[in-house]
Amino acid sequence: MFLGTNFSDYLLGDSNSHLIELYRTVAEQPEQFIEMALPFFSESYRSQERFLEIRSAFNEAKEGLLRAAQFLYLNRFGFNGLCRYNRSGQFNVPYGHHVCVPSFPERKS
DSSP states (O other), X not given: OGGGXXXXXXXXXXXXXXXXXXXXXXHHOHXXXXXHHGGGSXXXXXXXXXXXHHHHHHHHOOXXXXXXXXXXXXXXXXXXXOOOBOTTSXXXXXXXXXXXXXXOOOOOO
């Protein structure tokens, strides 16, 4: 929601560091983020195999632009938009079996 506002300062807080990393990336590098994330929102990524591949890569990544794009993909293509981690701290939401490719959440001007 903060992305749609225009205040001089923001204070964001959440216990999910991946969500905060996504917010920061979108706020600080919007064009690069869109360029990195947009390819994930295609038919070639709408399969359980691709989802598990991205989830595995996400769980091994340390930080950065790619991980933020992967987190968005996992949230949109995972089961019911859940965000869940196992005791080892790994993202473990199952694939959502979508009938069509979820839309990329980009505002059209």
